[in-house]
Amino acid sequence: MTDAPIDLRSDTVTRPTPAMRRAMADAEVGDDVFGEDPETNALEREVADLLGHEAGLFTPTGSMANQLGLRLHVAPGEELLADVRAHVVRAELGAAAVFSGITTRTWPSERGRLVAAAVAEVAEPNAGAYSVSTTAIAIENTHNFGGGTVQPVDEVHAVQAFAREHGIAVHLDGARLWNAHVASGIALRDLAAGFDTVSVCLSKGLGAPVGSVLVGSREHVAAARTWRKRYGGGMRQTGFLAAAGRYALRHHVDRLAEDHTNARVLASALDLDPATVDTNIVFAEVTDPAAFVAAAAERDVRVMQLGPRHVRLVTHLDVSAEQAARAAEVLAALPR
Ligand SMILES: *Cc1c(COP(=O)(O)O)cnc(C)c1O
Secondary structure, X not given: OOOOOEEOOOOOOOOOOHHHHHHHHXXXXXXXXXXXXXXXXXXXXXXXXXXXXXXXXXXXXXXXHHHHHHHXXXXXOOEEEEEOOOHHHHOOXXXXXXXXXXXXXXXXXXXXXXXXXXXXXXXXXXXOOOOOOEEEEEEEOOEOOOOOEOOOHHHHHHHHHHHHHOOOEEXXXXXXXXXXXXHHOOOHHHHOOOOOEEEEEXXXXXXXXXXXXXXXXXXXXXXXXXXXHHOOOOOOXXXXXXXXXXXXXXXXXXXXXXXXXXXXXXXXXXXXXXXXXXXXXXXXXXXXXXXXXXHHHHOOEEOEEEOOOEEEEEOOXXXXXXXXXXXXXXXXXXXX
């Protein structure tokens, strides 16, 4: 293992640990479309409880969880607002438009950091018969393309209050809500409060091979369950996957603090302000990202180019403190 490349491209590259594999192999399973898979039912219950919502729905991907949530809130031709670099806007390939007829506008941000006034500035609820009305707002916590940014609680609350006042739904893309929880010390249920729907990923820093969960009210989750089947996402013996997620919830949440420490080690090696690294994602500006990626790969460190000027480094379960230190040494020596 010591000679394997250190893979910092994404926290999705993790492989199930031996103990997680045992939990998967031992899972009691049934047909989940019939509602008879015990592990999946337990996972949906546990995540809903953790996040303080009524019900949960297991989905194959975070994109599907987000898209199921959004379509519950926005009718065809109505408008979703999101950050200019939001995953739902940039990385889900137009799914909201393709599947749900949703139009989207964005608000600008620094590092994806939420500023309620910027959202209120672009929102247009009840726009009348000849303009598009805003009916949902999506917030991302932590913010991926913003660099793992943890959203300020006061700004989240201000957006929620604004939305409530105007009858606008609010969806939380919480793919990495676990990281926000560990970095801030704020309880998961507090981070998930005040949202109509919340999606969380099990296959990022938590290290499960597959899966996300959408939570919300019983009614919303029942409707999402129907749409999941319509999208072809009704799966059968999902307990093997749910067992990995349940194992991850018990064993891989608190350890995210190690990923955050490792990310700061990488950041300081690249002369970045560690204060700009909230969690497990580091964005570094370099003059030639493709050359940087290639030079790092030659030295067995894999990083990802994002955009014309940046590379992204992500720490995760399969990067130890020793490997992070070694990667930091390699990357510090490369021309930037
Ligand atoms: C990874 C991610 C998702 C979901 O991605 P899938 O690859 O579809 O599971 C959603 N939102 C954010 C912010 C993400 O980083």
